[in-house]
Amino acid sequence: MHDTTSTDVLDQSGQMRLRTIIERLERLDEDKTAVSDDMKEVFAEAKGEGYDLKALRAVLKLRKMDRAKRLELEAIVDLYLSAIGEI
Amino acid sequence: MHDTTSTDVLDQSGQMRLRTIIERLERLDEDKTAVSDDMKEVFAEAKGEGYDLKALRAVLKLRKMDRAKRLELEAIVDLYLSAIGEI
């Protein structure tokens, strides 16, 4: 019913483009997995040295919250400063 | 009540070590966020070019499942081979 050149949903360049996109995403996914694995390693290392993983995770979360909060605060400050023409 | 050198739960080297661990984890977490952001960018790009995100994600998932399935299958084959003394 269909020939391979004109009735496909994607033309040849579209197929190439799609292939590129998929490969980029799969490569990034591998990177993400690699980083996760690295983190697991560090956690395992810490555990092996007797650190409490639950507490450690809690510390990381708190520090992250603090950073986010600090950034938010700075953003507001900048906003106010620019609002009064100070920046 | 406590001096800083002898009664703390962590001695000075332990504190240093902990600090190092936390910094490594935070660095890795940044990496992970960066990779996630990159993926978001690629998805947004693909969307902008008219590709269907849901279908795209489905394709990635399927390809990943195929890889996982192939790996799992090989593992089982090895298991069976060793079970019958072939390895």
Added chain:
Amino acid sequence: MHDTTSTDVLDQSGQMRLRTIIERLERLDEDKTAVSDDMKEVFAEAKGEGYDLKALRAVLKLRKMDRAKRLELEAIVDLYLSAIGEI
């Protein structure tokens, strides 16, 4: 300070409804536990007959992945068909 009819967060019917919900969930949880126990029994039985549990679990997982993959594939096909107006 509070009478029991007007200032509670949940009125009487709300309390009844909540009780019903909790009981349904607890009943379902019992069912789930029962099924899990049944599975444990079957696994124990199989082990007693000399089957390798690890291999058995691997087979189940693989068959489940196959089913999932097939379903996913069909979903994608449908998606593509609808994307080109075939459905």
Added chain:
Amino acid sequence: MHDTTSTDVLDQSGQMRLRTIIERLERLDEDKTAVSDDMKEVFAEAKGEGYDLKALRAVLKLRKMDRAKRLELEAIVDLYLSAIGEI
């Protein structure tokens, strides 16, 4: 190298038995999924009526802990009673 009747790891009845075991487990797994789905439904229903899911889960967990604790206590009581020849 191998014929199909004598050198396989599992003889015919063993294969049948294995098939039976797998089917029982897969059936039980379906049951488990069904129960989980039912629970999801009830949770969704409760959410739709305005109940707080997190709190609801907490209540279920607490009640389950209480039951476990009570059962444990009763077990100890029975143990003591039987120890003094009361049962």
Added chain:
DNA sequence: CGGACAAGTTTGCCAC
């Protein structure tokens, strides 16, 4: 905003 999807956390199981 609400539901789907993925990540992280916790729990249970098997091997040593």
Added chain:
DNA sequence: GTGGCAAACTTGTCCG
């Protein structure tokens, strides 16, 4: 009995 491994559940995120 313990410790690593794997599965289940819960939480958070992202798209529609």
